Amino acid sequence: MSQVAETATPTEDDATYDGLRLRGVTKSFGSFNAVTDLDLDIPRGSFFALLGPSGCGKTTTLRMVAGLETPTAGTITLAGQDITYARPYRRPVNTVFQNYALFPHLDIFENVAFGLKRRKVKGIEEKVREMLDLVELDTQARKRPAQLSGGQQQRVALARALINEPEVLLLDEPLGALDLKLRRAMQIELKRIQTDVGLTFVHVTHDQEEAMTMADTVAVMNLGVIEQMGAPQDLYENPETTFVANFLGQSNLIEGAIKSRSADIVVADMNGIDVSIPAGRSHTDGDRGWIGIRPEKVLIGDPGEQLDAPGNSVPGGVVTDVSFVGVSTQYLVRMPWGQELQVFQQNTGHRRLYRTGESVDLSWRPEYAFLLDISQDASAGADQVDD
Numbered sequence: 103m104s105q106v107a108e109t110a111t112p113t114e115d116d117a118t119y120d121g122l123r124l125r126g127v128t129k130s131f132g133s134f135n136a137v138t139d140l141d142l143d144i145p146r147g148s149f150f151a152l153l154g155p156s157g158c159g160k161t162t163t164l165r166m167v168a169g170l171e172t173p174t175a176g177t178i179t180l181a182g183q184d185i186t187y188a189r190p191y192r193r194p195v196n197t198v199f200q201n202y203a204l205f206p207h208l209d210i211f212e213n214v215a216f217g218l219k220r221r222k223v224k225g226i227e228e229k230v231r232e233m234l235d236l237v238e239l240d241t242q243a244r245k246r247p248a249q250l251s252g253g254q255q256q257r258v259a260l261a262r263a264l265i266n267e268p269e270v271l272l273l274d275e276p277l278g279a280l281d282l283k284l285r286r287a288m289q290i291e292l293k294r295i296q297t298d299v300g301l302t303f304v305h306v307t308h309d310q311e312e313a314m315t316m317a318d319t320v321a322v323m324n325l326g327v328i329e330q331m332g333a334p335q336d337l338y339e340n341p342e343t344t345f346v347a348n349f350l351g352q353s354n355l356i357e358g359a360i361k362s363r364s365a366d367i368v369v370a371d372m373n374g375i376d377v378s379i380p381a382g383r384s385h386t387d388g389d390r391g392w393i394g395i396r397p398e399k400v401l402i403g404d405p406g407e408q409l410d411a412p413g414n415s416v417p418g419g420v421v422t423d424v425s426f427v428g429v430s431t432q433y434l435v436r437m438p439w440g441q442e443l444q445v446f447q448q449n450t451g452h453r454r455l456y457r458t459g460e461s462v463d464l465s466w467r468p469e470y471a472f473l474l475d476i477s478q479d480a481s482a483g484a485d486q487v488d489d
């Protein structure tokens with residue numbers, strides 16, 4: 103199945119970079135590119151998340167780093183070493199999969215000790231104890247996997263990988279088999295463990311909340327390419343593509359015609375209303391664009407009410423749907439141009455609740471708006487089903 107790969111010589115720069123680096127990595131299966139010309143720099147010791155919908159090429163990327171798949175083109179270096187074609191067991195890399203197949207007939211201690219015993223390492227007892235301590239399973243050492251909960255089994259799998267002291271730990275949807283509550287708890291746990299051991303974690307997930315909760319850096323992947331990469335908050339606050347705007351949380355995207363551009367501000371005509379967008383949040387040079395605003399940044403009020411100055415004021419809305427979700431109330435508001443906008447209002451108790459059919463004005467601060475390329479599909483990334 104592996105194809106003849108293009109020879110690529112790492113540059114000098116690659117030889118001194120101490121993290122994990124992918125350069126121009128492509129993986130084709132026949133005529134289909136699962137991963138296309140991927141460039142990634144993953145700093146040593148960071149918690150890095152590769153986030154994207156099912157089928158976008160995440161697992162293929164991890165398998166190339168692990169050596170289970172040979173790139174069709176490109177190079178992979180780790181701490182300056184070219185590992186593109188190194189055999190899997192020669193790489194200082196370990197993987198934790200969603201189906202963390204533990205040895206059912208061995209107890210937890212023996213499961214964790216397995217790799218070390220095979221390599222005849224010294225001081226196994228102490229190392230295993232240390233690992234079980236780290237994942238808080240020191241009291242469970244003599245139980246069998248079947249006697250543990252899903253979350254505990256996942257921690258055993260983690261300990262089993264970490265005990266080999268890899269430079270990089272690859273995690274492929276490791277929490278996918280756990281229910282929501284346990285998954286949230288394990289996210290915090292995993293992050294704590296990563297901070298404790300200081301290893302590079304490359305975590306693959308299709309769950310945007312999971313990626314944002316845990317990672318220092320998130321790379322959003324779509325159709326085999328990286329759409330945008332950065333700190334979770336930066337990606338969320340200033341998305342550069344419609345896919346990122348929709349896949350990471352939710353966004354209102356409203357068509358606008360650009361009226362003027364200055365060094366700081368872009369002014370757009372949004373269906374007859376002037377709205378402004380900071381130049382640093384404008385990601386298109388076109389004469390039209392998608393004006394983007396997150397639902398929780400939109401304020402809702404009575405017609406004519408002064409909402410938040412200085413804001414972009416958008417009058418003439420009618421509430422078409424109200425969902426009370428506890429921490430917030432989520433409104434759909436139909437605007438004069440026919441589009442329904444989403445508005446999330448925190449339930450602080452300071453604002454009144456609106457009912458379906460009521461007339462309202464909307465408003466948002468210009469600094470929260472962003473502007474995207476009109477040629478992109480406004481619903482890209484919005485219809486991804488969570489599995």
Ligand SMILES: Nc1ncnc2c1ncn2[C@@H]1O[C@H](COP(=O)(O)OP(=O)(O)O)[C@@H](O)[C@H]1O
Nearest residue numbers: 131135136154155156157158159160161162163
């Ligand atoms: N061995 C293979 N042969 C053919 N196609 C494959 C193979 N492995 C993965 N693919 C295809 O490559 C794409 C990316 O797969 P994958 O990396 O598993 O995505 P993800 O992990 O993001 O869900 C998918 O369309 C998948 O069907």
Ligand SMILES: [Mg+2]
Nearest residue numbers: 157160161162
């Ligand atoms: Mg996968």
